[in-house]
Amino acid sequence: xxxxxxxxxxxxxxxxxxxxxxxxxxxxxxxxxxxxxxxxxxxxxxxxxxxxxxxxxxxxxxxxxxxxxxxxxxxxxxxxxxxxxxxxxxxxxxxxxxxxxxxxxxxxxxxxxxx
Amino acid sequence: xxxxxxxxxxxxxxxxxxxxxxxxxxxxxxxxxxxxxxxxxxxxxxxxxxxxxxxxxxxxxxxxxxxxxxxxxxxxxxxxxxxxxxxxxxxxxxxxxxxxxxxxxxxxxxxxxx
Numbered sequence: 333x334x335x336x337x338x339x340x341x342x343x344x345x346x347x348x349x350x351x352x353x354x355x356x357x358x359x360x361x362x363x364x365x366x367x368x369x370x371x372x373x374x375x376x377x378x379x380x381x382x383x384x385x386x387x388x389x390x391x392x393x394x395x396x397x398x399x400x401x402x403x404x405x406x407x408x409x410x411x412x413x414x415x416x417x418x419x420x421x422x423x424x425x426x427x428x429x430x431x432x433x434x435x436x437x438x439x440x441x442x443x444x445x446x447x
Numbered sequence: 448x449x450x451x452x453x454x455x456x457x458x459x460x461x462x463x464x465x466x467x468x469x470x471x472x473x474x475x476x477x478x479x480x481x482x483x484x485x486x487x488x489x490x491x492x493x494x495x496x497x498x499x500x501x502x503x504x505x506x507x508x509x510x511x512x513x514x515x516x517x518x519x520x521x522x523x524x525x526x527x528x529x530x531x532x533x534x535x536x537x538x539x540x541x542x543x544x545x546x547x548x549x550x551x552x553x554x555x556x557x558x559x560x561x
Contacts (some may be wrong), residue, residue, distance in 0.1 A: 363547065374451075374538050374551030377493070388547060420488060435482065435494035436549065443490070 336439035353442045359425030369421040453552035468524045478544030480500030486536040
């Protein structure tokens with residue numbers, strides 16, 4: 333297992349365009365998370381999946397953001413009509429179920445730049 | 448509400464010095480978990496330690512040690528005999544028991560100079 337994989341690593345897009353990011357968690361992890369990290373700040377929680385069910389969404393996740401995890405495996409995060417304020421690192425994490433006995437494993441992130 | 452404060456924005460030390468990174472947290476829950484993560488320039492958050500609120504024992508792992516004090520709501524991290532490879536941004540994080548959301552501090556950027 334190679335850990336949590338995110339694609340692409342970098343994305344530059346023009347304002348108003350739509351972008352989609354992919355996260356492949358560790359295969360036996362049924363919980364998957366998306367975080368956003370802006371420059372000089374700590375990661376901020378966006379949303380969480382248990383298997384294919386999206387169980388929690390942050391107020392940070394505006395209507396332009398949507399996340400899916402259709403088969404309980406990989407997940408996608410889509411941002412519609414991107415704005416310059418969406419420029420950030422988008423981090424995905426996963427962990428096994430069964431309570432918080434284990435640390436969350438993070439991917440290397442997708443760095444989005446909106447120009 | 449939960450909050451994590453890392454008051455030190457940047458720290459610079461010379462190799463072999465000891466360095467302590469401070470973390471102060473706020474939570475109303477009696478059951479919670481504290482974490483430290485390391486973020487090297489590559490961007491990936493590397494898990495270092497998890498501590499639950501009922502376990503106040505300090506922990507040592509090689510050159511790393513952690514001091515958890517509920518009385519002062521602090522969970523400080525010390526690197527002994529720092530090395531250049533320790534240069535990174537270090538984040539302290541908190542989650543309540545039963546919550547899936549990690550709340551991070553703003554991080555401390557550590558630079559270890561040769």
